[in-house]
Amino acid sequence: MNPIVLRVVCGLLFTALVLGVVVHPPDNLTQGLGMLLPASMFLGVALKGPRRSLLPKKKKGPPPVAAQDVFPPT
Numbered sequence: 001m002n003p004i005v006l007r008v009v010c011g012l013l014f015t016a017l018v019l020g021v022v023v024h025p026p027d028n029l030t031q032g033l034g035m036l037l038p039a040s041m042f043l044g045v046a047l048k049g050p051r052r053s054l055l056p057k058k059k060k061g062p063p064p065v066a067a068q069d070v071f072p073p074t
Contacts, residue, residue: 003049011046
């Protein structure tokens with residue numbers, strides 16, 4: 001899916017969730033906390049997009065050589 005469309009849809013879902021909380025507040029604290037998790041996920045995708053970074057990850061170097069491989073025990 002196009003990242004811009006995904007960000008717009010998540011932004012609209014976040015807005016709808018916030019407006020729903022304002023119009024009909026939750027009955028108790030646990031309901032309100034339960035609504036925070038999806039709201040924070042929608043907001044995160046709407047602000048940052050579907051990917052964390054557009055930069056490619058750095059390649060790791062070769063693994064370090066152990067001392068016993070360099071100097072075998074005698």
